[in-house]
Structure formats: C-alpha cells, structure tokens
Amino acid sequence: MPDSLPPRIRVTLPGSTTGQITGWQQDQDGQWWATVTVRAPATAVQPVDGEDYSHVPRQPAPQPGPKYVLVAPIDPAGQPLAAELHETTCFAIPRDSSLHRVTPIPTPADARGMLGFPDTTACTACRPEP
Structure with missing residues (x-):
C-alpha cells in the first residue's frame, strides 16, 4: 500500500450508520469504487495487523464555550x-x-x-x- 494512503481498518457499523461519498474511482478492470467517509465510535473500529496508525491525527474535543x-x-x-x-x-x-x-x-x-x-x-x- 503506498505511503500516501491512510491505514486500513475494519469497522462494524451499527444499524443506521450513514456515510458521505467523497468520490468515484474506476479500476483497471472497469469496475467503479466509491470513496466514502463514515463516522463511527472508536469501539466499532478494529486495527488491521501490519498497519501503522502512528500518523493518524487525533482531534481533541473542542473547548466548551462560555456558560x-x-x-x-x-x-x-x-x-x-x-x-x-x-x-x-x-x-x-x-x-x-x-x-x-x-x-x-x-x-x-x-x-x-x-x-x-x-x-x-x-x-x-x-x-x-x-
């Protein structure tokens, strides 16, 4: 896998989870693949052996506004x-x-x-x- 691609994961999606399509890509055989983004709780994501996750950015929760x-x-x-x-x-x-x-x-x-x-x-x- 090229370094420019993010690491693979396995995701167990709960019942009504939706995603966002960010693009279509056609492979050499003519088959189309959708590139999608899904937001899932960390407990639904499992790492794939051999993948490096050290460069995956983490975003802390935003600071609460004034009360x-x-x-x-x-x-x-x-x-x-x-x-x-x-x-x-x-x-x-x-x-x-x-x-x-x-x-x-x-x-x-x-x-x-x-x-x-x-x-x-x-x-x-x-x-x-x-």
Missing part, C-alpha cells in the same frame, strides 16, 4: 447601564443588539465576580449560579 453572558442596555450616549447576568441558554436574553450589549463571560469565577458589582444582578428567569 454565562452579561447583558446591559445601552443608553442613547452609547454607554452601558445596569447589567444582568444570564446563562447562555436563557430565553430572556434580548436579541436586539442595537439596544443591548451582550458580553460572553469566559469562566464561572468571572461570572461570580460580575455579580459583586452593585450595578449587576442575576437574571430572575434563568437564575444563574456561577
């Missing part, structure tokens, strides 16, 4: 007024960004710190507890 946002109405002069802390999933977060400034808060510790300011309150709908 809290600070929402502050903007006065006519463009300055934020009193702020309210929300969980990012809160239905009460205003969607009109021209009237409110929405700032992601990176960590729960930062969110707790925001609640220490006299002009910042916790939303009464989602009741964040960082």
Whole structure:
C-alpha cells in the first residue's frame, strides 16, 4: 500500500450508520469504487495487523464555550447601564443588539465576580449560579 494512503481498518457499523461519498474511482478492470467517509465510535473500529496508525491525527474535543453572558442596555450616549447576568441558554436574553450589549463571560469565577458589582444582578428567569 503506498505511503500516501491512510491505514486500513475494519469497522462494524451499527444499524443506521450513514456515510458521505467523497468520490468515484474506476479500476483497471472497469469496475467503479466509491470513496466514502463514515463516522463511527472508536469501539466499532478494529486495527488491521501490519498497519501503522502512528500518523493518524487525533482531534481533541473542542473547548466548551462560555456558560454565562452579561447583558446591559445601552443608553442613547452609547454607554452601558445596569447589567444582568444570564446563562447562555436563557430565553430572556434580548436579541436586539442595537439596544443591548451582550458580553460572553469566559469562566464561572468571572461570572461570580460580575455579580459583586452593585450595578449587576442575576437574571430572575434563568437564575444563574456561577
């Protein structure tokens, strides 16, 4: 097998697993082969003896986004007024960004710190507890 090809594996596909076709290739005998990509849990994949997997890239899980946002109405002069802390999933977060400034808060510790300011309150709908 040429070095440019990824190593082979054996995959046991669960019932409704689907894949994506990335191309067609015709062999010397005229038969067509589909190149496909499937996403399967690692437990469904078995290595093939003699294959080298040391160069197969691994992608760690993405870092979770912020869990809290600070929402502050903007006065006519463009300055934020009193702020309210929300969980990012809160239905009460205003969607009109021209009237409110929405700032992601990176960590729960930062969110707790925001609640220490006299002009910042916790939303009464989602009741964040960082």
